[in-house]
Amino acid sequence: MPNTVFRTSMHVLTALIFVLLVLIFWNQDVSLPDVLQTEQIQAFKTIFISILLEAIPFIVVGVLLSSLLQTFVSEQTIRRFIPKNPILGILFACLLGILFPMCECGMIPVVRRLILKGMPVYIAVVFIITGPIINPIVFAATFMAFRNHPAMAYSRIGLAFAAAVIIGLFLYRFIKSNPLRNSRANFSNQADWEGHQHQGSGFSSKINTFFVHASDEFFEMGKYLVFGSLLTALIQIFMQRESLLAIGQGPISSHVFMMGFAYILSLCSTSDAFVASSFQTSFTPGSLLTFLVFGPMLDFKSTLMLLSVFKSKFVLLLSILIIITVLSCSLLAQHFL
Template sequence: MPTTLFRASMHVIAAICFLLLMLIFLNKDMPSISMFTLEHMQAFKTIFISILLEAIPFILLGVVLSSLLQTFVSEQTIRRFIPQNPILGILFACVLGILFPMCECGMIPVVRRLILKGMPVYIAVVFIVTGPIINPIVFAATFMAFRNHPSIAYSRMGLAFAVAVIIGLVLFRFIKSSPLRISRAHFSAPEAVDGHQHPSGGFSGKLNTFFVHASDEFFEMGKYLVFGSLLTALIQIFMQRDSLLAIGQGPLSSHLFMMGFAYILSLCSTSDAFVASSFQTSFTSGSLLTFLVFGPMLDFKSTLMLLSVFKSKFVLLLSVLIAVSVLACSLLLERFI
């Protein structure tokens, strides 16, 4: 399974990052070799720790809420309120992100169950792409990260909403058959759908499921945060300032770089704003918005998860649609911020 392979590779990356950090932080007298000077190491530690300390509280809050929803709110409860009108359905999917803040890791398996139970594909996909962005936790994290530029937080919500409407309308118009890899015939056993056991009966069973889900998700997201913070700090310190400014101030190159950066880092949307804010002096506001919207909608981690749920052609179509929509809308929005 691609997700299993990816999780294993992330464990290896996390171990390498941990060993590297131990060498940097514990061996303070290590000899200066070329660019690894004491000044560089001090700056690296400052940037790395500041990103972690600012982001961890929001990850914890997001994990707790996500686990509560995963354990105590059933998909049927959401399905009862699905509108039949496509425009209202898209708006409903965007509002779901506000009411039920979840990251894509817990959202994709839930959405698969919702599609199998009758939720239209275009509404489910809009929920996937907007849920990790249009929610109060992410807004608060973005607002705190960009305290000196609060319009970024509002622009992020608006851009995500505009991109979601475009994606929803395109999918409503062109996708008529189910893109799921699993057919309805395989839905008889709930465990086969999401790959996890459902919580046992009673409040104690659900409470146990809540703590298991919360701890697993925190450490899962923690690996991505550490890896992303490490890579960001290294880029900030060791990449030539002139080269970074040349890319960051380019009308198109800055957006393309940030899209690729967001895709590789695979950060949780509750922490990516703190990574983006560290590039404020180097990159344009529009390219930072591209990073903040494209990453939660599509990254390396979510691509593998989508491929385990949807057919490859649909994932390719969705990826192209997200990339083109985010790039076009962010370039347009950049003229007004």
């Protein structure tokens, strides 16, 4: 009970601080010192709040779905639907992205819960990296952004699928141990875990467990989102992007630049296509495709969230795999765009 009370108090305090920061940054009428009212500070406020407001709904959806899985879906049910064949398993993970169209911000808490429920790591990772891309919402947004070049929308789906197959098969072959940082991450100690597991099977008890899980996961994911959004906004303000556009037509440099650009911006996959389309006259179609596929798979914000769930070595390995695979596939796809 003391641990539960302490955790609830910290959540309430964190929520109050967060709301206060949002009100200060959002309200243009708040009286601030002159040094804090420069054009750069105003731009920083806009970017910071826009990233938060864009990502938080997906975080909420993710943690609610995660809590539903934990509370109402048994391990046996999860295992029953997971194919044993690795190829079918990867196809199953891609299908999950179509059934659950969520941004990468909302994927990670869901995937952690699925791994704890018995989902193999390679299938869970494929779900993380393809879910934000292979879903109807993102496809529609990409198609609208590239109305004059609709092949980009289909190429985005195809490249994401090809990269997922390669990465998934590699993880299936070489990753045998549990990569989770802490399989009891939502509980302060083992006693808390056992208490929640055996607190009753009644409906009211399950509802209480649902809200406890949702609260814990939201604040655990949220603190990384806030920190990532803060640094992302700072980098966008002080980074001189115009001086780097000259490399946009380079056969390899344009791809590398767009990967770094996507990583830093940390845009939601439902909106990044509109950013990419604004560079159509400066960058090659292949490099724009790199931007559209690499960003949802790996960016600054999601890296922090991955580190909160998975071990550092696994996150490093996954990052290298994504970089090499996406770059190689996009260079190959360059010849068909």
